[in-house]
Amino acid sequence: MNTIKLIATCALWISASTSFAHENAHHTASNSPVVKEQKDWGIAGDAKAVRRTITVRMTDDMRFAPNHIEVREGDTVRLRAENKGKVLHEIVIGTKAELNQHAEMMKKHPGMEHDEPYMAHVAAAKTGDIVWHFNRAGSFDFACLIPGHYQAGMTGTITVLPRNP
Template structure:
């Protein structure tokens, strides 16, 4: 699967769950481990509205995994597409595909409060429960 190169500009598209962030604005890195047990650890992440966070996905398994941030409805829809087109190439700033034993980063600016989800949408993984939640707490007054 081709991946964005460091020289390619990141498309900044506002999503319900935020917008692509700038690495120099990251104040916190959260490591999320992925395994062949089809689980993320931690499964729940809490951030503050306005935070730019680096989600560092560590694949501790022996097969490819990914982490994709979105709403439950968007992830359900994307998972269905992936089942129909398993070789589908996709690369957005809110996802990271991570080969076995490797790490991948998502730099994301959470500019909207709410409850969002993340998942591995590789066919079979999502259906096996490889999901988690992100709570974006409102900004401090």
């Protein structure tokens, strides 16, 4: 009986530490290589393949400018996020469903920090870059998922036009 309790306690401790580890990870860029995972909205791009840089300004009125971006399927783009405000902002690319789910998680864990190639966490008066390869046509979204920012309308859209025949 004590062995079962010990095993159950260890399993609970391991799963709890794994769950909380995500909360304590950082939004800041790491020195480790970018993991290229295919997403519905594309895949992490190579900086050498960038042919276009789009500057997106983030402000404390909870808006992006521009709030609509148009690219062509197959483009590798550098999204340069400029935080023109006095508070922390971020830009996260995804589908509406993914962003909604992530925003809910951020509300539950406001200190949660993480680093993915489709997001940039940008301090006041700083810039951050996302290098992204848009390899799927469609309509996608971007947002600041810091609690309260998304809910205040800090969102935008990306239209990926089909390749030219």
